[in-house]
Amino acid sequence: MRATTLTRNIGHAFGENRLTLVAVAILLLLLLCAAFGTVLAPYNPLMTDGTAKLVAPCMAHPFGTDALGRDILSRVVVAARLDLGMAISAVVLSFAGGLALGSAAGYFGGWTDRVIGRVMDTIMAFPLFVLAMGIVAALGNSVLNIVIATMIINLPFYCRFARGEVNVRREMGYIEAARMGGNRALQVLTNHIVPNILPPMMVQASLNMGWAILNAAGLSFIGLGVRPPTPEWGIMVSEGASNIISGEWWTFVFPGAALVLAVFCFNLLGDGLRDLLDPRRRI
Amino acid sequence: MGFVGKRLLGTIPSLIGVVIVTFLLSHALPGDPAAYFAGPAANAASIAGVRAKLGLDQSLPVQFMHYIVDLAHGNLGNALTTGQPVLTDLIDRLPASLELTFFALVFAVALGIPMGVWAATKPDSLADHICRASVSVAAAFPTFFVGLILVYIFYFLLGLAPEPVGRLNEILYTAPPRVTGAYTIDSLIAGDWNTFRASLAQLVLPAISLGLFALAPIARITRAAMVQSLGSDFTRTARAAGLPRGKILVTYAFRNALLPVANVLGMVFSFLLGSNVLIEQVFGWQGIGAYAVSAVLASDYAAVQGFVLMMAVLYILLNLIVDLLATVIDPRVRFEA
Numbered sequence: 196m197r198a199t200t201l202t203r204n205i206g207h208a209f210g211e212n213r214l215t216l217v218a219v220a221i222l223l224l225l226l227l228c229a230a231f232g233t234v235l236a237p238y239n240p241l242m243t244d245g246t247a248k249l250v251a252p253c254m255a256h257p258f259g260t261d262a263l264g265r266d267i268l269s270r271v272v273v274a275a276r277l278d279l280g281m282a283i284s285a286v287v288l289s290f291a292g293g294l295a296l297g298s299a300a301g302y303f304g305g306w307t308d309r310v311i312g313r314v315m316d317t318i319m320a321f322p323l324f325v326l327a328m329g330i331v332a333a334l335g336n337s338v339l340n341i342v343i344a345t346m347i348i349n350l351p352f353y354c355r356f357a358r359g360e361v362n363v364r365r366e367m368g369y370i371e372a373a374r375m376g377g378n379r380a381l382q383v384l385t386n387h388i389v390p391n392i393l394p395p396m397m398v399q400a401s402l403n404m405g406w407a408i409l410n411a412a413g414l415s416f417i418g419l420g421v422r423p424p425t426p427e428w429g430i431m432v433s434e435g436a437s438n439i440i441s442g443e444w445w446t447f448v449f450p451g452a453a454l455v456l457a458v459f460c461f462n463l464l465g466d467g468l469r470d471l472l473d474p475r476r477r478i
Numbered sequence: 479m480g481f482v483g484k485r486l487l488g489t490i491p492s493l494i495g496v497v498i499v500t501f502l503l504s505h506a507l508p509g510d511p512a513a514y515f516a517g518p519a520a521n522a523a524s525i526a527g528v529r530a531k532l533g534l535d536q537s538l539p540v541q542f543m544h545y546i547v548d549l550a551h552g553n554l555g556n557a558l559t560t561g562q563p564v565l566t567d568l569i570d571r572l573p574a575s576l577e578l579t580f581f582a583l584v585f586a587v588a589l590g591i592p593m594g595v596w597a598a599t600k601p602d603s604l605a606d607h608i609c610r611a612s613v614s615v616a617a618a619f620p621t622f623f624v625g626l627i628l629v630y631i632f633y634f635l636l637g638l639a640p641e642p643v644g645r646l647n648e649i650l651y652t653a654p655p656r657v658t659g660a661y662t663i664d665s666l667i668a669g670d671w672n673t674f675r676a677s678l679a680q681l682v683l684p685a686i687s688l689g690l691f692a693l694a695p696i697a698r699i700t701r702a703a704m705v706q707s708l709g710s711d712f713t714r715t716a717r718a719a720g721l722p723r724g725k726i727l728v729t730y731a732f733r734n735a736l737l738p739v740a741n742v743l744g745m746v747f748s749f750l751l752g753s754n755v756l757i758e759q760v761f762g763w764q765g766i767g768a769y770a771v772s773a774v775l776a777s778d779y780a781a782v783q784g785f786v787l788m789m790a791v792l793y794i795l796l797n798l799i800v801d802l803l804a805t806v807i808d809p810r811v812r813f814e815a
Binding site for chain 1: 491492495496498499500503504614615617618619620621622623626627629630633634641747748749750751752753755756759760770771773774775777779782783785786789790793794
């Protein structure tokens, strides 16, 4: 019974909203690039070619080549792994951290709640991208620290969301029953509350992915974290920017378009997932 | 007055938190400023000497006290890259960033609110769908990418926009004498119309690229709030009483929709101040964002921390202003707080 409801729900989410189907297709493409990028790419993304600098898109180079003669299509494809990797690990980390902190704050209340709430408020008191810059500057200029910075600035959203969800469930009958049954606080949280707040948290995560991608790409655009010649969409846009004045648009448009496609895909997926998990929102 | 006082007091914990975080960023994290300041040829003894000179050998609480005293004196340390006090550098460049952010905000509000209102008056019409689609597409575009596309189209292809060389093409025009630091205002004060027009022209593309990102939340919230207040009882009553359509829309519905719009402005400022850094980078804008980027790349700790602190204080102040504006829009806020 449950399975058929789920299939019907999935069918509904896809049927009603074709865009979700498009988003799933884009996601598969992106994941394919991330997994097999080095095999799929027609050229070595690091190979320079002095005879083919700034070649416009053509049969041999569908996305053209950059100022060093590197094939842009290959670089865009290979970069998917790094860009998605940074964003996904940051989102997974803030998801886990926010879930733990938010559940604790919502379930125990009192001092735990006040201290955690105050820390989250302090993070939110900064313009978030600026705080991310400060964190990368303090921790050191590396890809790992970009992930950490992105994780920290996303933490408050998950934490507040989890806190609110736990708070409304804390006094519900089935939780009272679990408590009466002799479960310890931690057991009640992990076995009875968290499984129920995971689905709405997943929607948050999916909607948040696009923002995490933009944030990580923004940091590498200004020269943090990823070093040339590593292919990464943000840094490729920034490298291509110097060719604008002479009109070589392909150097920055294709990596930028890849970014837009990825963000758009995750935003659509988040909307689709929300429709799937919360049928009341389908009007 | 009670509300204003309470709201002012409410900023104090945020300010304390911000100061603690910037202190921790600069003093408690890995990365050794002493080794950096001592230079590549330093040995252990000279690094220790630099550490003692900078006060980095003392305990964290003592260092924190020194940090507070320095802050109270407006001393943010010296920037390595420019050799000047960080505060002087920042104040020098702040007007450029504020000018850009202000024009971006004006653009986003001037376009986003009418779009939202228009979409709300015709729910589920073609206009509504176009409005929503364009807003969600705009939200997927990185600010820096939008900036570059606009430069390519309007400067390279169409030749309508001036070269993206910063605030003013210094070869053709001379900067107006500094009064406020904002070129558009200073050139008006100096009565120099050519410079005014030139600096305004330089502003158009960066302000639009920055503002586009803020457009989405403003338009979306305006639409939602307007749909709600247009469907409410007081609007129905006003309509039944035969009031003119314009009056219902503006005085009844819009005034009540303004509060959620004002509340989303806080988030919008966070976007604007953050994306400012990216846009300044694209357009060669000589603001504090560009300054911070070069400081980060040069590991200029004092300058970066000063920048982060200044942006946070600015953000807190902007939120304060928004909250005070909200009480003007809707006096009920005072009692709820």
